[in-house]
Amino acid sequence: MEPKGLNIIKAVAPFELPLLPFSPKDLQPHISEKTISFHYDKHHRKYVSSTNELIKGTQYEKSTLEQIIKDTAGNPEQQKLFNNAAQAWNHWFYWNCLSSDVIKPKEKLMQAINSSFGSFDKFAKELISTSVAQFGSGYGWVVMDKGVLRVIKTSNADTPIAHNLKPVIGIDVWEHAYYLDYQNRREDHVVALVNNLINWDFAERNLEME
Ligand code: MN
Numbered sequence: 039m040e041p042k043g044l045n046i047i048k049a050v051a052p053f054e055l056p057l058l059p060f061s062p063k064d065l066q067p068h069i070s071e072k073t074i075s076f077h078y079d080k081h082h083r084k085y086v087s088s089t090n091e092l093i094k095g096t097q098y099e100k101s102t103l104e105q106i107i108k109d110t111a112g113n114p115e116q117q118k119l120f121n122n123a124a125q126a127w128n129h130w131f132y133w134n135c136l137s138s139d140v141i142k143p144k145e146k147l148m149q150a151i152n153s154s155f156g157s158f159d160k161f162a163k164e165l166i167s168t169s170v171a172q173f174g175s176g177y178g179w180v181v182m183d184k185g186v187l188r189v190i191k192t193s194n195a196d197t198p199i200a201h202n203l204k205p206v207i208g209i210d211v212w213e214h215a216y217y218l219d220y221q222n223r224r225e226d227h228v229v230a231l232v233n234n235l236i237n238w239d240f241a242e243r244n245l246e247m248e
Contacts, residue, residue: 041134041240046126050100052090053087056130058106064138068230073218078133081214085125086168092115101229103127104199109199124195132210137237145240154187164189169209170225174229178228180207182245207236 043056055078062074089106092119093099098106098119106123110116112163145152148158169178172191179190181203198205209231216227 041243042060043130043133044132046086046103048102050102051093051098053086053103053126055086056133058133060133060138062137065136065235066178068234069136069227070219073216076079076218077210077214078129082126082129085122085129088122089119089126092122107197107200120200121195124197124200127199128208128210129198131205131208132177134240135207135209135237136231136235136242137239138235141236141239143229144242147238147245150184150187150245160186161189162232165207165209166225166228169211169228172211175212176211177213179205180241181205204244206240 042059046053046056058078059073061070063076065074081237089103093101093106098109099158100118101109103123103126107120107127110120110123113120133213143158151158151161155164165178168189168191172178172193174193176191176193179192179198181188181190181198183203190198198208209228211224211228216224220227
């Protein structure tokens with residue numbers, strides 16, 4: 039199954055806000071319709087429109103989002119463009135990591151998890167604890183690094199694709215992702231998300247993408 043919203047990933051600028059792969063109310067009770075509406079319609083939309091504004095009249099007008107992210111990463115003069123382009127990409131990825139359908143990890147993904155972490159339980163615990171431990175805004179990620187799955191965290195808009203790491207799962211732990219529903223209880227939010235909402239089919243697909 040193809041992920042939703044590939045228009046923002048495969049196209050060159052100007053970018054469009056990608057469609058959500060679910061309805062805003064579908065992730066309840068774990069994430070409320072209100073949270074998804076603000077997160078998608080306000081935050082994600084703004085990252086996309088700001089990216090389009092910032093590249094007007096620049097060399098990036100016909101670039102893909104991924105090219106812009108890789109080109110501007112680590113360049114202090116391009117920090118604002120990097121932040122908005124990376125957030126436009128990160129949110130596309132995050133939405134596709136979520137599903138209201140009960141999807142269990144299938145054999146290929148389970149093999150990768152078992153060989154990298156020892157067991158699914160150890161993997162889930164590490165994904166939760168690392169995501170919760172991110173100080174301030176950022177993300178918890180599962181990435182593929184030289185054939186091994188690893189759990190990492192990144193700050194603010196930073197994204198694995200800026201570091202040549204292949205993202206498999208991404209969890210947004212900015213306060214805007216959970217504060218309306220969980221206030222300061224980030225751990226409760228991440229536990230509910232990992233236990234109930236991960237689209238393991240999307241994760242498995244990301245193992246295969248090069
Ligand atoms: Mn977010």
